[in-house]
Amino acid sequence: MAKNIPYKVSFVPKSREEEEEDEKIYNRYREIVATTLPTTKGWADKLIYQYEGFWYCPGIVGVGPLAVQDHFKAWPSDILLASFPKCGTTWLKSLAFAVINRETHPPSAQQQHPLLAFNSHDLVPMLEIRLYNDNFNGNQIPNLDMLPSPRLFGTHMPYTSLPQSVALSGSRIIYICRNTKDNLVSWWHFLNKIRTDLSLEPMKLEEVFELFCKGMSASGPFWGHVLGYWKESLERPQNVLFLKYDEMMAEPALHLKRIAEFIGCPFSSMEEKEGLVDEIIKLCSFENLSNLAVNKKGSSDHTGFPNSAYFRQGKVGDSANYLSPEMMEELDCITKQKLHGTGLTL
Template identity: 50%
Template structure:
């Protein structure tokens, strides 16, 4: 499917290739590549698929990032509910510094992606060695990197990793919509659902294969439960209070009885809800510093939207792939 649009705009930083280093260009020439979800191509680096500019950010991050024991890093595959969990994480971890009932709360005036920045997609794309001096403890950061590709300092430190997983059907539909919205704005074309579904089932998705990504963190969450917490998007939707309390316990900042009685848990969930965040001025009209429109991060936020797109054949094909890949792991998805 091809859609025309006049005068495509300047693409976001993760798609710009004019300032790739010679080292990165040389590396790209020998990496496996496939059709890109957003840009022209997607490359396989260290066993996962991503764009050329992001690879440069990944390399810089791996070489230079020095984790602190107090760091909290949110990890997801793209389109797994990252924006929502960033807002929950920010409100939860900063509730003493920024009381949740404050009329000037940062979440009311800034997009969650600006408050919890990506390592390889923002900080290390902007600069080879970012300045972290303005960050307060705990530093809240995020990444889409598979566990094996995290900087060694993250793996070896006391840094806590919050992993969010979403069922593959909704993840795929959300990723397809998101990548097409970016493509339409900056390239002027879109990709068909059939073509991208076939790539997804082959494991060729942004930071995929999808199953490798989540299995890496699933395994670590069972081996090191104090370092990695594994959250399911659908479970947070079904039991938001229970899962938020679970996250607070993991981060060693549990809610006090006074906070519970004052409605702090309810207010965090209300402020960070899709309905509230998607209607804020900053998220309807603003842009990220990396170039993307804030509104592209708020589409539906639903569980089960895949039913509007999947054929019986698509469901059966993906079920077969997932069943094969997750065999023996004990990991199961909720399809509501």
């Protein structure tokens, strides 16, 4: 498993002194969350906390965002896949992993491809949810220097909360966002899958809608999260690629080639002629990944949630089947107001 999930080598045994030091570090973060940060009733029967203007569920991220800021040191060759939750994260991770590893793991040899044996969240670990999360890493600060370059990570943290080394190192960020209404409905479905797993009653759409509009969704507010990466993509387009899920669904080949070029491994004319782009799209398609045994019955190593929770429909415009006309109008109004003058439309 370690061979196919490289990040696991980051958690090598430490000396007793090092373990005690890591424990002190995490205890300090937990004290900060418990005593100094705003908290309120959360979505999974636990309090959520606000850190630097954005909301986090300690049951999912622990004190990960604080630990990432202090301990993650970006390399120039790093590739960070950033997103607001439920905006196409699983698909983006699958595509990026397949592109970067296409020589060692050709998509045509599907029966041997890691994406067929592991969920993409296990192959591309989230910084704050898996690597630096005290709930899942045994209170151990990982040694990411042991990972081969280019290192591929994911995050739901807003751009303004990322460690300074991300910008200073020149590492590259690919950000994916989604239509506001579809994102809300997708989050509602995912949230209730989690609550069911925790033996909790599902939340009503009206209740989740109200929280979302107040900016109180996971890593929310949604609009502040999106705008942080959008503005940075305008200022540093060579380092931040901004993608829209809706556009990627409409023209997957075009955007897959953009991704490959951005991360420094563009498709050659021969690769395109041989159909490699289409093979990767097929390998990473919703239809293919959602029907794999690992994604139908397995559980994600990075959260313990069932992998099936990351696959529902993946369709554009599905929110119209759930939101009332009044809800859709209110979300459109808020989105228009929040994005006014930025040049961004969702």
